[in-house]
Amino acid sequence: MPTNRTFTMIKPDAAQDGNSGSIIKMIEEAGFRIVALKRTQLTVERAGEFYAVHSERPFYNDLCQYMSSGPIVPMILEKENAVADFRILIGATNPANADEGTIRKLFAKSIEANAIHGSDSDENAEIEGGFFFAHTEQF
Numbered sequence: 001m002p003t004n005r006t007f008t009m010i011k012p013d014a015a016q017d018g019n020s021g022s023i024i025k026m027i028e029e030a031g032f033r034i035v036a037l038k039r040t041q042l043t044v045e046r047a048g049e050f051y052a053v054h055s056e057r058p059f060y061n062d063l064c065q066y067m068s069s070g071p072i073v074p075m076i077l078e079k080e081n082a083v084a085d086f087r088i089l090i091g092a093t094n095p096a097n098a099d100e101g102t103i104r105k106l107f108a109k110s111i112e113a114n115a116i117h118g119s120d121s122d123e124n125a126e127i128e129g130g131f132f133f134a135h136t137e138q139f
């Protein structure tokens with residue numbers, strides 16, 4: 001498996017509940033190297049840009065409100081098979097369907113406030129990482 005990168009962000013529900021540290025510990029213990037990390041907050045407009053792919057979905061406006069409602073912790077992560085392995089670590093979008101031991105099973109509140117994001121492809125990982133961080137290639 002080649003080493004590659006994925007992008008994640010801890011969402012406002014988990015960041016506000018003081019769960020960032022526990023989630024970051026799980027990520028590191030699963031073998032991911034943190035390439036970049038910060039704590040920040042999106043405006044509703046920036047949240048709309050990030051989730052532009054969902055702009056036609058009925059939950060889009062609520063999602064943008066929610067994603068701009070508090071702090072988030074975006075990160076770029078590196079590991080063999082990073083994108084697929086990270087999706088396994090976070091679990092299903094709806095925590096009701098997430099496997100035991102996954103981050104969403106442990107920390108998510110609902111299908112919207114689902115604790116964490118994980119990129120769904122190498123291409124999107126690159127785009128989403130670039131949305132928050134510049135010049136990370138050499139790190």
Ligand SMILES: Nc1ncnc2c1ncn2[C@@H]1O[C@H](COP(=O)(O)OP(=O)(O)OP(=O)(O)O)[C@@H](O)[C@H]1O
Pocket residue numbers: 059063092093111112113114116117118119120
């Ligand atoms: N039916 C829904 N109702 C409310 N919010 C939703 C719904 N489906 C998805 N969302 C929100 O939109 C986000 C993006 O949806 P998507 O289908 O891309 O899920 P995902 O790939 O599991 O999540 P993410 O992209 O955040 O990792 C979800 O993580 C969730 O916060």
